[in-house]
Structures are given as structure tokens and as C-alpha cells.
Amino acid sequence: MTTHKLLLLPGDGIGIETMAEVERIIAFFNASGGANTFETESDLVGGAAYDAHGLAVTDECVAKAKASDAVIFGAVGGPKWADVPYAHRPEAGLLRLRKDLDLFANLRPAICYPALADASSLKRELVEGLDIMIVRELTGGVYFGEPKEIVTMEDGQKRAVDTQLYTTYEIERIAKVAFDLARKRGNKVHSAEKHNVMKSGVLWKEVVTETHASYASDVELHHILADNCAMQLVRQPKQFDVIVTDNLFGDVLSDEAAMATGSLGMLPSASLGAADEKTGRRMALYEPVHGSAPDIAGKNRANPIATIASFGMALRYSCGMSEQADLIDKAIAGVLADGLRTGDIMQPGMTEVGTSEMGSAILKKLETLTG
Secondary structure, eight states: OEEEEEEEEEESTTHHHHHHHHHHHHHHHHHTTOSEEEEEEEOOOTHHHHHHHSSSSOHHHHHHHHHSSEEEEEEOOOGGGTTSOGGGSHHHHHHHHHHHTTOOEEEEEEEOOGGGGGGSSSOHHHHTTOEEEEEEEOSSGGGTEEEEEEEEOTTSOEEEEEEOOOOHHHHHHHHHHHHHHHHTTTSEEEEEEOTTTOHHHHHHHHHHHHHHTTTTTTOEEEEEEHHHHHHHHHHOGGGOSEEEEOHHHHHHHHHHHHHHTTOGGGOEEEEEOOOOTTTOOOOEEEEESSOOOTTTTTTTOOOOHHHHHHHHHHHHHTSOOHHHHHHHHHHHHHHHHTTEEOGGGOOTTSEEOOHHHHHHHHHHHHHHHTO
């Protein structure tokens, strides 16, 4: 029997409601009598933590995250905390967790469920069956490079500076994550950068190419300029399997790919740290792509699918439970095929349900799939 320690951080807004549905899924697996069980602990983050402690995340919460096998994160933020000190804004809690756990690899799947193909802004034939994994470097690049400043020059004008900075090590480790993922998928990686105009892009292409040498026997590598990648994601998205890119381009490309699926609010994500050389264990945080949606919070209108799918990613990448992760994916697809929709993905002729009803339907599908 293997017990996996999970830290649940519902956060604010709809994160509280969607996390409650994840807890029901966890309880289902614990009651199923399998070889894996889950031990869960919850804590505050974001605005909820600020209200209780004056901080977006406490040292104690960070310590719990480091001691867990995976962190399942809800959502943070809302107008209630619009005027809190910048250092204590709700989003600072998530940023600190990413930094302190050294979560350098952001995995953003873009999956189009067959039942939602018509909801995409692209034609059905372009997106039906879409399954892309974007691997974004999360802790380096222009968002963190120094100097980062706005200065007033002698003539009174202002000058803003952001620094795009990458080292060989940072590029190599994110490339390895992408190649390892490709080996479990379609054995193809596109590396997106701007080597034609940026020195960081030149180094990125060089290091990714060198790293690929260890994977060349079974994984294809294609270099693509980031702007062309953006165009191709709209033109012919199913040509891609795994895309690896830096922090800035990954931020843009992952949102673009997500919208090709029909709904940004349907998609999960994972942020991974480096694997321990002895145990193979790595720090990990899993979260839905959507925000806290304070306008519908507490009204049983939130879509829990992205948070449930994020738990599914935790099963796959932190718990070694790929079979159970596949069951969650099948259950979600089955519920959508049955015509159930929350308000954000409602379509003519479908049946609109609330948060708890969608969670119950997914649970029922899991029960059917597991006999």
C-alpha cells in the first residue's frame, strides 16, 4: 500500500467550490480499496490567507507544500483584495510557492474534447482530437532577469528595462522535461524561440539541439520561430505534440493553444521541480488555468472540470497512477458526451448543471468505469 501526501489549497472564489469536488474524487479512490491511498491536508492561500494572517501564504504553508507529494491549488484573488499592499496581493502566494519549490517546468495541455469541438473558434476539423503539451520554462527569462527597472533620464524622459536572461543549465533541464514527455506521447518536440533576433534565442536553440542528442534515436526535434509557432497554432494546431519554450513565449503560446480547445476554463496545468537523483521525487503544484471568478463564487455555477483534471495530472506525474488518471480523463469526456454542461460551456440542446451536479456526474462515470 502506497500513501500519497496531498496539500489542498482551495484559495479564493470558485477555488473553494471546485476543490470540494476534487475532495470527493479523492474520497472515491480512497474507498476503492486499491494499492494507493491519499492523505490530505488543507491550508489557506491568497486572499483567504491575507485575511487570516496578513500574508498571501505563510511559512508554515510553504513547509507543508515542500513535505507533500503534490500540491493541488484552486484559484486566488478578487476585488476584495484590490488595495492590499503589493507584496501581499493574493497572487503573491502562488508566486512564492513556485519560487520556494523551484517549480521551473510548467506543463499546459491543450486538449479538445470531442463533445466541445464546435465550441472552438477554429473549425471542427482543425481541433477535433487536438492534444498538445506546451512545456514552459517558469522561473527564468524576462520575467525574472535583472536589471528590471524604470528610470528617469537626464532629459526627463523615462526608460523601462526588462532583461531576458537564460543559462545553459536552465535551458537544458526544461528541454529534458520536454523530451521525456515526448517519449510518452507522440515522440515529437517543437522548440520555439527567436534565434533570428535574440541572443537568448541563439543559446536556447544551441542547448536544446545539444540536449536532443541523447534522445535522437526516438524523438524528433523541430526548431520553430515563436511568431511562426503562434501562426501555426491557429493554422494547423494538430501538427504539434510537445512544444518547449521560454517563460515569455510560453505565457503567450499556452493561452493561445488553450483557446483553440474551446474554453480556457476547461484546462489543467502542472508546475514541476527537478527530480531528486536518489528517489526520483519532485516538487509539484497542480492548478486549473482559470481564475477565481468572484462574480459566480458561492453560487454553484463554477466548472470543476479543470480542477478535477489537475488532480488527474497529479496522479499521472506525481503519484505514478497513470491508469487512474486515464479513468478521470475518460469520465470527463463521457460526461461531456452525455450533454452535461456548466454555464461557461453551455451549448444549444445541452443540459446545464451546477458545480456539484457536474462533480456527481463525473463520480458516477468513475464508478461505472471501475465496475
